[in-house]
Amino acid sequence: MNYTIALAGNPNSGKTTLFNELTGSKQHVGNWPGVTVDKKEGTYKKRKEINILDLPGTYSLSPYSAEEIIARDYIVKNKPDAVINIVDGTNIERNLYLTMQIIETKIPMVIAMNMMDEVDAIGMKIDCKKLSEIFGVPVIPIVAKKGKGIDALMKAAISVAKDNISANDLKLFDDNINSAIDAVYEILYDSEGIEKPADAIEKNTQTYWKAIKIVENDEIVTDELTEVQKPAVEVILKEAEQYADGDTEAKIADLRYKYITKVVKETVIKSKSYHVETKSDKLDKILTNRFLALPIFAVVMYLMFATTFSESFLFVEGLPSPGIWLAGVAETLWGYVAAGMDVLVSNASPWVYSLVMDGIVEGLGAIVGFIPLVLVLYILISFLEDCGYMARIAFVMDRIFRKFGLSGRSFIPLLMGFGCGVPAIMATRTLDTEKDRKITTIITGFMPCGAKLPIFAMFVSTFFVGGNKTLITYSLYMLSIVVAIIVSLIINKLVYKSSASNFVMELPKYRFPTLKSIAIHGWEKVKGFAIKAGTVIFISTIFIWALSNFNANSFNGVNAENNRDQSVMAEMDESFLASAGGAIAPIFKPLGFGEWRPTVGVVTGWIAKEMVVVTFAQLYDDDVTPEYLEEYFSHYSSDELEELGFEGGEYDPEAAFDIYSEVILFEGADENALVSMKNDIKTDAAAYAYMVFNLLCMPCFAAVGAMKRELKTWKATGAAVGIQMLTAYVAAFLIYNLGMLIA
Amino acid sequence: MTLRDLKPGQIGTVKSIGEKGPMRKRLMDMGVTPGTSIKVIKVAPLGDPIEINIRGYELSLRKNEAQNILVEI
Numbered sequence: 001m002n003y004t005i006a007l008a009g010n011p012n013s014g015k016t017t018l019f020n021e022l023t024g025s026k027q028h029v030g031n032w033p034g035v036t037v038d039k040k041e042g043t044y045k046k047r048k049e050i051n052i053l054d055l056p057g058t059y060s061l062s063p064y065s066a067e068e069i070i071a072r073d074y075i076v077k078n079k080p081d082a083v084i085n086i087v088d089g090t091n092i093e094r095n096l097y098l099t100m101q102i103i104e105t106k107i108p109m110v111i112a113m114n115m116m117d118e119v120d121a122i123g124m125k126i127d128c129k130k131l132s133e134i135f136g137v138p139v140i141p142i143v144a145k146k147g148k149g150i151d152a153l154m155k156a157a158i159s160v161a162k163d164n165i166s167a168n169d170l171k172l173f174d175d176n177i178n179s180a181i182d183a184v185y186e187i188l189y190d191s192e193g194i195e196k197p198a199d200a201i202e203k204n205t206q207t208y209w210k211a212i213k214i215v216e217n218d219e220i221v222t223d224e225l226t227e228v229q230k231p232a233v234e235v236i237l238k239e240a241e242q243y244a245d246g247d248t249e250a251k252i253a254d255l256r257y258k259y260i261t262k263v264v265k266e267t268v269i270k271s272k273s274y275h276v277e278t279k280s281d282k283l284d285k286i287l288t289n290r291f292l293a294l295p296i297f298a299v300v301m302y303l304m305f306a307t308t309f310s311e312s313f314l315f316v317e318g319l320p321s322p323g324i325w326l327a328g329v330a331e332t333l334w335g336y337v338a339a340g341m342d343v344l345v346s347n348a349s350p351w352v353y354s355l356v357m358d359g360i361v362e363g364l365g366a367i368v369g370f371i372p373l374v375l376v377l378y379i380l381i382s383f384l385e386d387c388g389y390m391a392r393i394a395f396v397m398d399r400i401f402r403k404f405g406l407s408g409r410s411f412i413p414l415l416m417g418f419g420c421g422v423p424a425i426m427a428t429r430t431l432d433t434e435k436d437r438k439i440t441t442i443i444t445g446f447m448p449c450g451a452k453l454p455i456f457a458m459f460v461s462t463f464f465v466g467g468n469k470t471l472i473t474y475s476l477y478m479l480s481i482v483v484a485i486i487v488s489l490i491i492n493k494l495v496y497k498s499s500a501s502n503f504v505m506e507l508p509k510y511r512f513p514t515l516k517s518i519a520i521h522g523w524e525k526v527k528g529f530a531i532k533a534g535t536v537i538f539i540s541t542i543f544i545w546a547l548s549n550f551n552a553n554s555f556n557g558v559n560a561e562n563n564r565d566q567s568v569m570a571e572m573d574e575s576f577l578a579s580a581g582g583a584i585a586p587i588f589k590p591l592g593f594g595e596w597r598p599t600v601g602v603v604t605g606w607i608a609k610e611m612v613v614v615t616f617a618q619l620y621d622d623d624v625t626p627e628y629l630e631e632y633f634s635h636y637s638s639d640e641l642e643e644l645g646f647e648g649g650e651y652d653p654e655a656a657f658d659i660y661s662e663v664i665l666f667e668g669a670d671e672n673a674l675v676s677m678k679n680d681i682k683t684d685a686a687a688y689a690y691m692v693f694n695l696l697c698m699p700c701f702a703a704v705g706a707m708k709r710e711l712k713t714w715k716a717t718g719a720a721v722g723i724q725m726l727t728a729y730v731a732a733f734l735i736y737n738l739g740m741l742i743a
Numbered sequence: 744m745t746l747r748d749l750k751p752g753q754i755g756t757v758k759s760i761g762e763k764g765p766m767r768k769r770l771m772d773m774g775v776t777p778g779t780s781i782k783v784i785k786v787a788p789l790g791d792p793i794e795i796n797i798r799g800y801e802l803s804l805r806k807n808e809a810q811n812i813l814v815e816i
Contacts, residue, residue, distance in 0.1 A: 091800045249768065250760065253768075254778070288785065288794075289788075395794065396787055398791070505802070507802065507803050519749070
């Protein structure tokens, strides 16, 4: 028989771990409430005909957040054949609250009492057999992360599905509430027009569940009432409220918990009473200590960052961090692939050669360079998540982030955005609400990632020769944060019409994560990124490659006649991209850089932000003549030349252009670089506006690919990019025009 | 007095939980119901939110949310 079995439970109760054990699938698991955002499906690895569905973690079946609605809709409307309700045995009271609500739905169910190893370790005893007698459904002790008890659990789940075993009628509520539920039930039942059997003892379970929810003041179910039903129901609710101290809703929650307390007293022996300090609490006393919390946090953040992005790891000059080292390895390997491809297509026509080498190889190379960074960063983040520290970071940073309508959890993605937007955007997945996820994804794009630095370096050294270069670069960093705050506030006000998110969050126990879960996590993220974002990057890169290498003359034979190698390709300054740049350039007039070359720079920056600098070197090629290069490099000693990349320390005119654009311009080492650029970007204000526009506008395609992955739809991704573009435009406009006023 | 007035280390019993609405529902779902014993564990280093222990687990909430929860010692 085919069965669909759903896993439901509190966040952090081990659902995803159990799911992985059952399906052999590699879903990410974290010690962080809310890791599973959507429901995920798999098949039971021992019997493929059985579907397993992992629902988002929820504390109750009230429609409080998007995740809870997904879980509840699935259980109530789709009606799986059985529900496995996973309960964290170390935190049994709160976990059973959800159990009570699943029991109310009368769905066939099994209770998986998880973390029994920890339960034993703290000297607790849970009488699963007695619990099972009370609830009327099997209660199976398991240790999900070690795979213990899983077979017994599945056997029980399959048998309740087959025999349609649902829980006993628990006497949860008092007479007043029961009679209110019955009265509402009658109204619903009558108007549903179902012929009521004369000896109707069996109640229609779904209708009865609806009646409970209506008495509980559940908005979604109440809204489904017809105009005829509403007044009658209201009368009943009013009356019930009088007997429930004016508050039926609170009374029901209270009665459920009272019942749980009673059951727990009968079935659980606790070695400790409430509020006793555990090992985890002691550790927490240090990690979130009033004075130590921020310094410890700063060190953790530094380590995370340094391990991923640092060129001199742990302050050792020249020692690359694991992330940078791996990126180097990946790029070297990719170099071999590129060299191989080069040989393969060397005899092909120039445009095929260029498509393969400049389009495909370059485009894929951009992804290859990101993958190691994503991998390292994710392994570290998953460690922080799994061990429980991530929730504490949110706890510590919340005070700051609520000021602009977010919660402390948004801190990690934003911070990571300073290194690379791709993993940063992917980290928004750990946020609590959809609102926080969307806003954080948008404002993460404003952060000055590593690839934006060469733009700043080149512009600052060229335009602000006399000024304080560090200060100007620093001002851009500050600006990105200020803009992020302002935009976040505006979106909150206009789109979500609220200024604050709330922050009621469980702080999970510290647990040492298993290697397996971390490895699964890192691998899943990398795979997801490479596949999903890869497509976006790949297609967009080829698109821009085509625009920048062809023009109308490519197709009428003019280029083929004029080019020495008979290629149909065009120089970049005569390409479609150049014409398009010329056409859209007027848009940027109000920002001070309305010429075609800076415009093309913005566009190529979407491939990768560091492309802006390389593009400039190509477009202002009147400045970068062979004579200029020879003169420029003549000031360098042989050792310095070798360090820059000239083989054997000898000046080589062929390599000079690449080295100049990729090393000198990247680092802003030439103060006289691209003099004619100043004809297009005339003032300091315009130069600063150009930097700001590139800082804030749409991030590179790799990041857009990540945005699409997190935001799910192209519509949402387009809206996010639109907001980024608009923000960049407005900010650059203000800066240019105010700058001109002051000057 | 309210939960906000409790000092770290103090234990109180919940009397009522603010105004009706999703926030209160959430708190009750998380186990903050009348008669429950709450211990304030600590205040976050920047002064807000606070961490409490309730029903054997740790929960954090902001001070303005704690303000709506009436407790007695």
